[in-house]
Amino acid sequence: MIDLKEIRKTYGKGESSAEVLKGISVTIKEHSYTVILGASGSGKSTLLNVASGLERPDSGAVLYGGRDITTLTEDELTAFRKENIGFIFQQYYLLPNMNVDKNVKMGADLVGNREYRSLIEAMGLGGKMDKYPGQLSGGEQQRVSVARALAKKPRVLFLDEPTGALDEQTGREVLDYIGRLHQEQGFTVVMVTHNRNISEMADTVITMNSGRISEVYSNAVTKNAYEIGW
């Protein structure tokens, strides 16, 4: 369970400062599929970064099963991320000079995962192990980044607009893979998006509006990646 308590975050100083998170309190349940929905600039990415321990809030607490990660040192935070967190970004951020196998291995080696190749297969990339990111399509690259994140067996997977750079077809594919692996493996999913349709895949939806949470609701019925609109 992730408990966010009164999170505040301001960027800049003096007159040009802007409060991006204005006191956010919310709970994300373990094993849930949570979507953070909001317009561009509403502070979603910042919230995701704070919740995952990439950034520190100015005030407030981020509790993982009661342990506040905002009080950890930089090195402790790194160790925390290593053990608990997986990330997927809109821009993939694969290492361009390494092939698919080695990119995924970056995640796998952290936890001594030797069966990571089955994940590559599961993402439908079995025939592309030797390819470099530059030789892959956007959707394929994002699938590699999903495999890389899951290869470290995270307890929570954070995704920041994972389909933001993809077309409808490949976007659906990626979401479909994530949805199925979530079902199978039971990790917690926290996904940021500005696409309201995607929130229909989630069991919990947190909507944001200029640095505040405007609504939190559950979906009684969730849809899969091919049932939602785009």
Add this chain to the structure above:
Amino acid sequence: MVVGIKDGAKLAGIMITSFCAVLVCTLFLNYNMDLVSMEDVITAGPARMMYDALMMTSKVVCCVTGGCLLATTVIMLFFYIRHYIDTHKKELGILKALGYSDMQVAVHFWVFGLRVFLGAGAGYLGASLMMPWFYGTQNADGMLPDVTMHFHPLLFLYLVVGPALFFAGAAVLYACRKLKTPALSLIRDNLWAEVKMPKHRAKDADSSFMAELKKCTLREKKILVFFMVFASFCFSAMTQMSFSMEELSSAMMGAMILLIGIVLACTALFLAITTVVRGNSKTIAMMRVFGYSRKQCSQAILGGYRPAAYMGFGIGTVYQYALLRIMVDIVFRDMEGALVYEFDFPVMCLSLGFFAVVYELVLYGYSQRIRKISIKEIMMEG
């Protein structure tokens, strides 16, 4: 100005090397010129021999340090320009697309010459200030009639103005050559497009991620391996030589060589490591996101250069031994009470120990710096 070349800190390397080169060369050449003017006065046997030896030593010193430093400066200059063009592809591409010719853009690279001018000028000034003291120590042994100090403005022309013009010209020409790429391919600046994709070898399949990363980092920027080798080479050769020089020549010469060696080595090391860390900041950021520790990052990114560094140290040791051997055997062969030169093992150990400490400390310092690489900044770059 179309291109703002403001990377001041990076250019410091060029200034430092030109400063050192001009400082040393001015001192010795100035002394030499004054000495030559006294040639007719010196006729007696031992004094004559001393005169020849002095001439020879200053020539050797000028050639070794001056040449060494000149070569370094040239390499650094080209390295900077290439680096600058690589990292500013988009802007440069847009300029070209707007219709600026290669030359119009390249002309702005003349500022590199300005840096050389500043560094060399400071070196000349430094040498002028040190001159009285230098003459004093050279005259102190009293084997030759006192050499009086004269200023030779021609040296300023040869050592400061000349190199500055040369470097300005070289920078512009080199930049022009480098810019001869179609505007579009500069703008598209596809990171991917550049990456050479090595053939996948079967034996690589099971190497760990860290091992693979180490290999990739080395493979991508071979020039940095050269810098590492060069840094430790300078350090090793110069420090060890300085101790022998103290015995063979004068304490001051020893101290000077020591200083230059350390300055050069630090500059090259700093340059190499900064470039490695900057060039891999995306990778490091991603590794930090995933939970790789600082130590692991610096090991994977910088650790691969360690063999190169120690290899450079070895080469430097051999080099300085050979050089001194030749100097003693040939130059001082006919001198009375012939000098003996033996390989100084304790000094080598000392120098190696010191080098290891400095090198590992620098690496440690950078692993501390890796902490500061902001994940968010890198992500905002897109």
